[in-house]
Each structure stands twice: as C-alpha cells, then as structure tokens.
Amino acid sequence: xxDGPGHRPRLSTAALLAPAAAxxxxxxxxxxxxxxxxAPLTKPAGTASPTAGQTAAERARQTRDxxxxxxxxxxxxxxxxxxxxxxxxxxxxGTARPTAKPKPARTTPPPVQATxxxx
Amino acid sequence: xxxxxMASRVTLRVVDPGPAASDALAAARRVFERVEAxxxxxxxxxxxxxxxxxxxxxxxxxxxxxxAVAEAARAHLETxxxxxxxxxxxxxxxxxxxxxxFRSGVSLTGAGRxxxxxxxxxxxxxxxxxxxxxxSIRLGVDRIDLGGIGKGLAxxxxxxxxxxxxGGHLIEAGGDCHVAGxxxxxxxxxxxxxxxxxxxxxxxxxxxxxxxxxxSSLRVRSWRVxxxxxxxxxxxxxxxxxxxxxxxVTVLDPDPARxxxxxxxxxxxxxxxxxGLAARRRLPALWVDESRxxxxxxxxxxxxxxxxxxxx
Numbered sequence: 001x002x003d004g005p006g007h008r009p010r011l012s013t014a015a016l017l018a019p020a021a022a023x024x025x026x027x028x029x030x031x032x033x034x035x036x037x038x039a040p041l042t043k044p045a046g047t048a049s050p051t052a053g054q055t056a057a058e059r060a061r062q063t064r065d066x067x068x069x070x071x072x073x074x075x076x077x078x079x080x081x082x083x084x085x086x087x088x089x090x091x092x093x094g095t096a097r098p099t100a101k102p103k104p105a106r107t108t109p110p111p112v113q114a115t116x117x118x119x
Numbered sequence: 120x121x122x123x124x125m126a127s128r129v130t131l132r133v134v135d136p137g138p139a140a141s142d143a144l145a146a147a148r149r150v151f152e153r154v155e156a157x158x159x160x161x162x163x164x165x166x167x168x169x170x171x172x173x174x175x176x177x178x179x180x181x182x183x184x185x186x187a188v189a190e191a192a193r194a195h196l197e198t199x200x201x202x203x204x205x206x207x208x209x210x211x212x213x214x215x216x217x218x219x220x221f222r223s224g225v226s227l228t229g230a231g232r233x234x235x236x237x238x239x240x241x242x243x244x245x246x247x248x249x250x251x252x253x254x255s256i257r258l259g260v261d262r263i264d265l266g267g268i269g270k271g272l273a274x275x276x277x278x279x280x281x282x283x284x285x286g287g288h289l290i291e292a293g294g295d296c297h298v299a300g301x302x303x304x305x306x307x308x309x310x311x312x313x314x315x316x317x318x319x320x321x322x323x324x325x326x327x328x329x330x331x332x333x334x335s336s337l338r339v340r341s342w343r344v345x346x347x348x349x350x351x352x353x354x355x356x357x358x359x360x361x362x363x364x365x366x367x368v369t370v371l372d373p374d375p376a377r378x379x380x381x382x383x384x385x386x387x388x389x390x391x392x393x394x395g396l397a398a399r400r401r402l403p404a405l406w407v408d409e410s411r412x413x414x415x416x417x418x419x420x421x422x423x424x425x426x427x428x429x430x431x
Contacts, residue, residue, distance in 0.1 A: 060286060060301055109324050109425050110309060113302050114130070114291045116334040116369055117313020117321075 120144050124151040125159075125270050126218055127293030131277065134303055135286030143284040147277035151292070154276070157184035158269035160207060161218060171207070171262040177248065177255045185254040187265045187272050188247055194268065194380040195245050201384035203355035204268070205245055205261035213349050213360075214342070266351075270295050271333060271379030278331070278375065287328075290375075294334040294382070297375045298327055309424070313338065315366035316411050323405060323413055324425040331375030335382040336367035354387050363389020364409045371403040371422065 120131045131147050133140045157180065159165045163172070166180040167187075180188075194202040210216070248257030274290050278297040281288040287300025289308060298308040307328040311321030315338045325332070340351040354361040368386040372378035381402055385393050390408050397404040397416035404416045405423065413430045415423055 056286075063301060063305060107428055109311060109321050109427070112309045112311035112321065112324055114289055114296060114298075114308070115311040115313050115321060116291075116294055116296050116332050117311075117315065117336055117338060117367065 120148065122148060122151075125155045125266075125273065125292065127270065129293075130289065130291040131281070132289040133281060133285035134288065134301060137283075137285050140281075140284040143281050147280040147290070150276045150280060151273045153181070154183045154187070154269050154273040157181045158187050158265040160264055160266065167263075167265055170256055170258050174258040174260065174262065177250065177257045179253055179255045182254060183269075183272070183276075184265075185249070185251075185256060187269050188256045188258075188263075189249055189251075190272055190376050190380075191263070191265060191268050192245065192247055192249065194377070194384075198380065198384040200244065200355060201387050202268075202380050203245060204263035204265060206353040206355060206358075207262040207264040209353050209358050210264060210351065213344055215340075215351060267335075267379055267383055268376060271331075271374075271376035274331065274375035274379075294336060295375055295379055296332040297330070298332070299329050301328070312369050312405060312407075313367070314411075314427070314430075315407050320427065322407055322411070322427045322430045323423055325369075325371075325405075325422045326424045327371060327422055330371050330373055331378040332369065332371050333375060333378035333382040334367055334369040335379075335386045338367065352383060352386055361387045361389070363387065363391070363393075365390050365393065366407045366409060366411070368393065368407075369405045371419065 122129055129148075129151055131144050133144060156162075157166050160168060160171075162168060166178070166184040170178040170180060170184075191202070191204045195204070245259070245261075247259055247263075248255075250256075270292055274292055274295045274297050277290050278288070278299065281290070282299065285300070286305075287298070287302060287308070289302075290297040296310060298310070302308040307326045310325045310327060310332060312323040312325065312334065313336065314320060314322045315336045317338065335352060337350045337352065341348055343349070349360045352361045353359065354363075363386065365386050368382045370378045370382040370385065372381065381400070381404070385396060385402070385404055385406065388396050390406075393404070393406055394414070394416065396402075397418070401418050402416060403419035403422060405413065405419050406415075407413055407430070411430055413426050
C-alpha cells in the first residue's frame with residue numbers, strides 16, 4: 001500500500017514545526033529560569049516600600065520557591081533522560097540511536113549541615 | 120547549641136538569628152528536658168512509669184506525657200498496628216532495662232532472655248484511656264515505651280519554639296530532625312543519611328526545607344543476647360526484633376513525630392512490603408536493605424541530590 005497524495009506534505013509540515021516548537025519551548029524555559037515568577041517587572045504605582053524585614057522574608061520565600069522548582073526541574077530532567085536512554089522498539093525508530101555513555105557518578109558526597117541516622 | 124537528652128546528642132541551630140532567637144533556643148532545650156522527664160522509662164518515678172506501674176488506674180500526667188500517649192494511640196491506628204508502644208516488657212526481657220553503652224558493644228547473657236518475648240499485638244488493638252480535660256491517661260493491660268515517639272514529639276515542640284526566630288533553623292536529635300527556612304548558605308538544608316553499615320560517608324544526601332525527617336536504623340541500638348544479635352525495633356506481630364531485611368528507613372513529614380512513627384513502621388514492615396506501603400501512603404521514604412542498596416519511594420525522589428555510587 002502507498003500513501004495518499006496529501007500524506008507527504010503533512011509529514012513535511014510536522015517535520016518543520018516540531019523543531020521550531022521545541023526551540024520556542026526551550027527559549028521560554030530559558031527565559032523563565034532567569035525571571036522568578038514572583039518578581040514584578042515594574043513596581044506598581046502607589047505601592048508602599050516594603051520594610052527591610054519584609055524584603056528579607058520575601059527574598060527567603062522566593063529562594064525557597066526557586067529551590068523547590070529547581071528540584072522539580074532536576075527530577076523531570078532525570079525522568080526525561082531515563083526515557084531517552086531506555087531502549088525503543090525498532091518499529092518506532094528509523095535508525096538505532098547511539099548508546100549514551102553513562103556519566104561517571106560523583107564519588108564524594110556534597111557537603112551536609114546535619115545527618116539523620118542512628119536513633 | 121548541643122546537649123545530651125533522651126539518650127541522644129541534640130543540636131539546635133538558628134541561622135540569621137533575630138532578637139528572640141536566644142530565648143527561643145533556651146525554650147527549645149527545656150522542651151527536651153520536659154519530654155524526657157515525663158516520658159523516660161529509666162526512672163521509676165517518671166509520670167510514664169508511674170502510669171505503667173498501675174495500668175488500670177487513671178493518672179493525671181504532664182502535658183508532654185499526655186501528648187506522647189495520645190500521639191502513640193493515633194499512630195497505632197494509622198499504621199494498622201505496625202507501630203505499637205506495648206513492647207516495653209520485650210525490651211526489658213532482652214536486657215534493655217537501662218541505658219546501655221551500645222557504641223562500645225553490649226553482650227548480655229541470661230537463661231531464656233532471647234526467647235522471653237511478649238506478643239502484645241494481634242490479640243487486641245491498643246486503646247488507652249485519654250481524658251483531654253484533666254490530661255489523664257489509663258494505659259490498660261500492657262506496659263508501654265514512649266522512647267521513639269517521645270523524641271519525635273520533642274522535636275515537634277522544639278520546632279514550634281524556634282519558628283520565626285531567624286532565617287532558618289535545624290533541630291537534630293539522634294535520628295530525628297526538623298529544618299525550616301534556609302540553611303547557612305541561604306539555600307535549602309542538605310542532610311546526610313547515615314550509612315547503616317557503618318561507613319563514615321552518608322549513603323545519600325537530601326536537600327530539604329520546612330520539614331521533619333526521621334531515620335530508624337539498626338546501626339547503634341543493637342546488642343547480643345546469649346549469642347544472638349537483637350535490636351530495639353520490636354515487631355509487634357512477633358514480639359522479636361524486626362527482621363525484614365532492612366538496615367534503615369528515612370521518612371520526611373512536616374510533623375517530626377509522624378516521620379518518626381512511619382520510619383519505624385516501614386522498617387518493621389520489611390523489604391517486601393515497604394515500597395507498596397510507602398506508595399499507598401504517598402510517603403517520602405528512603406531505605407537501605409541488608410545488601411546496602413538504597414531505594415526510594417516516588418515521593419522521596421525529588422529530595423535526593425546524591426546517592427553513594429556503590430549503594431545503587
């Protein structure tokens with residue numbers, strides 16, 4: 001069986017749009033990473049200046065939010081990488097992907113402020 | 120601030136302290152002293168041991184003892200009996216009737232010690248009498264031990280005392296922790312999970328903020344009785360030291376007392392059941408099995424920033 005006459009153009013459009021969409025998504029993520037959502041671009045008129053304590057508290061909250069989001073991004077990236085690294089059925093891939101070399105694991109633990117263990 | 124309490128070394132730390140931090144630290148230290156005085160089983164005159172001595176009578180007890188018994192009763196129900204404080208007689212039969220120098224190695228002998236066990240659960244659920252008005256308790260048939268949950272409760276109350284007194288705080292008491300706000304670097308706190316096999320390096324590192332964290336482990340409180348190795352985490356279903364092929368379990372929960380309860384209960388549940396139980400309860404849990412392999416529940420994965428390469 002052969003493809004119908006309209007099939008090839010549709011595939012070509014998809015092939016063009018997919019990288020473009022990926023580029024837009026990547027650009028959006030990159031921009032979002034540099035712009036914390038809680039930080040306004042301009043200060044609204046008539047807004048009272050926050051006190052030093054409020055500013056510090058807000059900054060601490062934003063730092064925590066950023067850390068939490070960063071953790072989530074790391075987790076999602078790891079999940080995505082696992083999906084990419086997992087073998088795909090041959091029927092869904094035109095050519096076999098090269099096997100990614102495993103990254104060497106970091107052997108020394110990062111610094112810690114406390115431990116949890118023997119009770 | 121570091122001091123001994125509840126058979127552990129307790130550390131309290133406030134980052135970027137405000138003017139109230141000093142008083143709050145002193146108040147948090149007094150919390151540990153009060154909970155220990157109310158809940159210790161090593162003093163026959165403590166409120167807990169007086170209630171243990173006359174179990175069918177009502178006893179008015181300090182708030183800390185009342186809260187610990189109430190928390191234990193709630194935990195007993197929530198864990199389907201995996202958490203059961205009615206293990207005191209088993210611990211005593213195994214020779215753990217006083218503070219033992221576990222880190223120096225303990226070996227006890229005594230005719231039938233290892234087999235002198237009680238099986239409190241499986242017969243009837245534990246439902247102590249609790250009168251919130253008079254802060255009175257009635258324990259019922261069996262003597263109870265509040266060691267672990269008492270420490271979790273102390274961490275909870277100390278965290279309340281330190282709340283808002285600085286940019287962040289850390290409470291570390293044996294296997295139980297609570298962190299809030301930011302750490303010394305202005306970032307989240309990084310907590311190492313001790314290697315239960317005894318290595319100096321942790322088996323994993325967690326990055327956490329505003330949560331309790333508890334680990335139940337066989338690393339320290341293990342000893343030998345008549346040539347058999349036993350430990351303090353008693354499986355209420357068998358009346359013996361839990362033997363579920365797990366060396367340690369770490370659980371995160373906003374409430375340090377609940378984290379303590381579930382770390383112990385998951386360790387008792389054992390390697391066969393832990394993954395399913397943690398998933399059903401959506402518990403952030405990390406466990407180390409007898410082969411020193413580290414595994415985590417899905418809810419824990421986002422918090423793990425490092426795992427020892429030889430433990431995966």
